[in-house]
Amino acid sequence: MYTSLELIILLLVCSVGLVALLRNAKLPPMIAYFLVGLILGPSGFSVLIDSESNRHLVEFGIVFLMFTIGLEFSLPTLNSNRRRQLRKGSHTVPKVNASLRQHAFQRRRRQQVYC
Numbered sequence: 185m186y187t188s189l190e191l192i193i194l195l196l197v198c199s200v201g202l203v204a205l206l207r208n209a210k211l212p213p214m215i216a217y218f219l220v221g222l223i224l225g226p227s228g229f230s231v232l233i234d235s236e237s238n239r240h241l242v243e244f245g246i247v248f249l250m251f252t253i254g255l256e257f258s259l260p261t262l263n264s265n266r267r268r269q270l271r272k273g274s275h276t277v278p279k280v281n282a283s284l285r286q287h288a289f290q291r292r293r294r295q296q297v298y299c
Contacts, residue, residue, distance in 0.1 A: 186231070188237055188241070191238070198223075202220055213252070214249065214256075217252075
């Protein structure tokens, strides 16, 4: 088990290293933060186990990610891409809706068969 200080240092070192690697690939640092969480979290190498002390650390990480997203958010860019985003969204929403309905229908059919 790691202490909180060791976990913070490990997360910082991994984040800085992955951010440096992804900068060379011209990818945003936010992707590195997500990847570090996935790799070191319970679904990865389980360095961050599910405990009360680690939940506080994870909540801080989520607040940090939201702050980073807020810094990169640009209203002029959003307005300039509005038509393209609305066009893509208008195609995506019906597809997701149809797939969710199909999944729910198949699930109900399976439950009726087994009852």
